[in-house]
Amino acid sequence: MPNVVIDSVYCAETTDGFGSDQLYIKIDDVQIYGTEEIDAGDNRIINVGRSFGVKAKVSLWEYDSGSADDHIGSFWAHQSQVGEGQQAVTLTGDDSHYDVHYTVTE
Numbered sequence: 001m002p003n004v005v006i007d008s009v010y011c012a013e014t015t016d017g018f019g020s021d022q023l024y025i026k027i028d029d030v031q032i033y034g035t036e037e038i039d040a041g042d043n044r045i046i047n048v049g050r051s052f053g054v055k056a057k058v059s060l061w062e063y064d065s066g067s068a069d070d071h072i073g074s075f076w077a078h079q080s081q082v083g084e085g086q087q088a089v090t091l092t093g094d095d096s097h098y099d100v101h102y103t104v105t106e
Helices: none
Strands: 003-013 021-027 028-037 043-051 055-062 070-080 087-091 097-105
Touching: 003 021, 003 028, 003 055, 021 043, 028 043, 055 097, 070 087, 070 097
Parallel strands: none
Antiparallel strands: 003 043, 003 097, 021 028, 021 055, 055 070, 087 097
């Protein structure tokens, strides 16, 4: 069964453009990381993953205590990526900019 590991997350821009985000990560609607404070320019080593079947939906969120959480973005990790090494995706939801590095293993 394949496993997707979120290697690291780099924040180039937070969701509101100033101040910290309260980042958390879900894989197939299961929270695997966070809530952790992250600022523009920060790189976080995550190194947490989850097994899946054919594909897994990875989502980054920003926790908001006074309103609905902000969806930073989502991407799909696929079984076909096993053995391809580290992958990268950019998520830009809610005026943010996050680079996510991940690996799919067997």
